[in-house]
Amino acid sequence: MIKYRNPYYWIFLIxxxxxxxxxxxxxxQVYNKRDAEKITSEITHxxxxxxxxxxxxxxLEFSESYQNLVNLADAYLEIGDNQNAIKHYKEALDGNFQNDFYVIKNMIEAFNNSEDYKSILEYAESIKTHSEFKKSRAQFIYGLALEKEGKLDEAEENLKCIDVRFSFYNERLVYAKFLLSRNKREKAKDILESISSESQHMTKPNKRLYRLTIAEVEKILQTI
Known part of the structure; x- marks a missing residue:
């Protein structure tokens, strides 16, 4: 209390x-103050x-540790600086964490933002057998990269894993469009109708969040 020079009446209470x-x-005075400082710091960032x-x-300059490299790479990814994100993720992988699923999946996201589809395929191959890969956004991006490389059957095999009810609305819309491009109208229609039906049970925040996605789903359904 004396260190932080709080009002003197705290002396009597203590x-x-x-x-x-x-x-x-x-x-x-201590825990709430720490929470307030943390919130202030997050708002500033x-x-x-x-x-x-x-x-x-x-x-990172103070300690070039694996976690500091990853934290900096994550921050670059957050602001859309994909090249610096990839650079620091690669530096982290050069250590003893070469099969780190978290780092590689984030790299795949950065490669996708940079439209570097060959790198997506290269790094996705190294985590394909990981338990968290299946039905993840990383697998979805891998499927899109396969499509870009003309491997349509493999692409569909990976993209269909993202078709999980009450989740991945944007990705499922993309998958439905992919099916339409391959003249698989019934499959595409089933996915779109599911999204439309699920939207009726969304919370208000989710309805706002996926408003444009739902609108596009309804628009496409009218043309099928």
Whole structure:
């Protein structure tokens, strides 16, 4: 209390009610203060994302650890700087974590943003057997890359895994469009009708979030 120069009345509370007074002080002045500082820091990083990058770069300079590399790469990915994200993810993988699923799936996201489909195929091959790969966005991106490379049957095999009810609405719309491009209208229609039906049970926040997706689904259904 003296260190942080809190008001003097805390002295009386802590001295005369040592147990209760100390608990009240810790809850109101220490833990809440830490939460407030954490929230303030997060808001600052959202408003000024380059500050987060600079802070993480300083951490990396201080300690070039695997986690600091990954944290910096994640921050670059968040702001859309895919090349720097890929660079730092690769540096992290050069250590003893060459099969780290988390890092590779994020790299695949960055490669997708950069339209580097060959790299997607290369890195996806290394995590295909991982339990978390199946029905993940990484597998969906892998399917799209296969489509770009003209491997349509393999693409469909991977894209169809994303067709999970009450989830992946945007990805399922893309999959339905893929099926339409291959003249598989009935399959595409089933997916679109499922999304349309599920949208009736969405929470209000999800309805706002997927508003454009649902609108496009309804528009396509009218033409099938």
């Amino acid at each position: 001295l005369f009610l040592p147990v209760i007074g100390s608990i009240i002080y810790l809850v109101t 959202i408003i000024n994302p380059t500050k987060k990058i600079k802070d993480l770069e300083k951490q």
